[in-house]
Amino acid sequence: MSGDRGAVELEGVTKRFGSMVAVDSMNLLVQPGEFLSLLGPSGCGKTTTLRMLAGFEQPDSGFIRISGQYVQGIPPYKRDVNTVFQHYALFPHMTVAENVAYGLRQKGVSKSEIASKVAEALDMVQMSKLAERKPRQMSGGQQQRVAVARALVNRPSVLLLDEPLGALDRKLREEMQIELKLLQSRLGITFVFVTHDQEEAMSMSDRIAIMLDGHIEQLGDPETVYEHPSSAFVAGFIGRNNFWQGVATEHGIRADDGTIFVASRPEEDVPNELPALSAVRPECINLSAEQPADMANVASGVVAGVSHFGDVLQYVVTSGQRDLLVLTPRAHAARFAMGDNVYCSWSPDDVYLFSARQADIVMADSENLES
Numbered sequence: 001m002s003g004d005r006g007a008v009e010l011e012g013v014t015k016r017f018g019s020m021v022a023v024d025s026m027n028l029l030v031q032p033g034e035f036l037s038l039l040g041p042s043g044c045g046k047t048t049t050l051r052m053l054a055g056f057e058q059p060d061s062g063f064i065r066i067s068g069q070y071v072q073g074i075p076p077y078k079r080d081v082n083t084v085f086q087h088y089a090l091f092p093h094m095t096v097a098e099n100v101a102y103g104l105r106q107k108g109v110s111k112s113e114i115a116s117k118v119a120e121a122l123d124m125v126q127m128s129k130l131a132e133r134k135p136r137q138m139s140g141g142q143q144q145r146v147a148v149a150r151a152l153v154n155r156p157s158v159l160l161l162d163e164p165l166g167a168l169d170r171k172l173r174e175e176m177q178i179e180l181k182l183l184q185s186r187l188g189i190t191f192v193f194v195t196h197d198q199e200e201a202m203s204m205s206d207r208i209a210i211m212l213d214g215h216i217e218q219l220g221d222p223e224t225v226y227e228h229p230s231s232a233f234v235a236g237f238i239g240r241n242n243f244w245q246g247v248a249t250e251h252g253i254r255a256d257d258g259t260i261f262v263a264s265r266p267e268e269d270v271p272n273e274l275p276a277l278s279a280v281r282p283e284c285i286n287l288s289a290e291q292p293a294d295m296a297n298v299a300s301g302v303v304a305g306v307s308h309f310g311d312v313l314q315y316v317v318t319s320g321q322r323d324l325l326v327l328t329p330r331a332h333a334a335r336f337a338m339g340d341n342v343y344c345s346w347s348p349d350d351v352y353l354f355s356a357r358q359a360d361i362v363m364a365d366s367e368n369l370e371s
């Protein structure tokens with residue numbers, strides 16, 4: 001069984017709350033030592049999935065194996081996992097060291113063993129110096145480090161983390177992302193990490209499971225889900241995209257305004273004349289003052305916004321009824337200003353084509369509003 005240590009397996013796992021299906025016959029195999037993120041919008045079933053792994057909820061059907069062991073009926077404290085929540089839930093009247101020691105004390109571990117394990121856990125998260133502090137004397141980031149130490153002190157093979165950095169401000173969150181990732185690779189522990197923040201998932205994970213309505217839309221490494229989104233939903237959720245709604249044609253899509261766009265990478269097989277969405281990433285759109293002669297896809301418009309993001313410039317170009325988002329490297333020769341007439345053009349090789357499901361259309365509409 002030692003080869004399975006740290007593996008997490010879900011097989012047809014379903015969880016209902018009344019008539020609502022929170023997790024819908026989910027299958028997933030997390031490899032030992034892997035950093036896997038469950039990523040998706042609020043309400044898609046991430047927390048419910050994690051709580052079933054932890055043992056706080058029981059599946060209505062399906063099986064879960066952790067470290068090779070079926071865990072049905074096994075209470076949380078007997079599973080080879082531990083959980084870190086968004087709200088650190090430290091005991092306020094206890095010191096850092098007492099908080100970390102709590103679980104071991106409950107188990108009747110000897111005093112000397114507790115002392116050495118607590119010291120080791122605090123060292124892992126660089127909190128040894130603050131061992132005698134109370135939670136209220138520490139920042140949010142420090143408290144979350146203590147929560148991680150507390151979860152690691154009995155050395156589970158799998159750590160479950162539910163939006164652990166969600167309450168921290170941006171700079172601290174980015175620092176903690178790097179620290180947590182380092183800690184995970186040093187310890188070789190499996191992390192199942194829940195987040196709704198796609199940048200966080202992209203920067204930390206070995207693989208990402210993108211969830212929608214209780215199921216996994218796509219499972220893959222960050223590059224694959226960015227480069228080859230398997231649905232319009234994934235294309236909109238990972239990174240940013242400009243979407244066109246319309247119907248599929250032989251060569252691409254006829255947008256609702258009649259414009260025909262050519263796509264050479266249909267990610268889904270969409271029959272002609274059926275509702276379809278095409279998508280092009282903002283960094284794949286070229287801007288020019290003159291109409292490009294040889295581009296298959298061209299839309300004229302007016303620059304409605306310019307933002308500077310260090311190494312890139314972001315333009316919003318109003319074209320007909322909609323706004324296009326365009327990102328260009330700062331070093332790009334041509335610069336444009338508000339009110340300039342411009343041509344947006346892009347290659348068929350950069351256009352994804354998807355069938356349009358209801359959820360995708362809602363998402364594409366909201367993308368258009370945001371951009």
Ligand SMILES: Nc1ncnc2c1ncn2[C@@H]1O[C@H](COP(=O)(O)OP(=O)(O)O)[C@@H](O)[C@H]1O
Pocket residue numbers: 017020021022040041042043044045046047048049
């Ligand atoms: N204890 C519960 N009782 C009833 N409905 C719940 C309960 N927990 C979660 N749900 C519902 O299940 C769905 C999935 O919730 P959750 O797993 O918390 O999503 P996420 O963590 O992705 O935001 C949501 O529609 C939520 O309202």
Ligand SMILES: [Mg+2]
Pocket residue numbers: 046047048
């Ligand atoms: Mg949640």
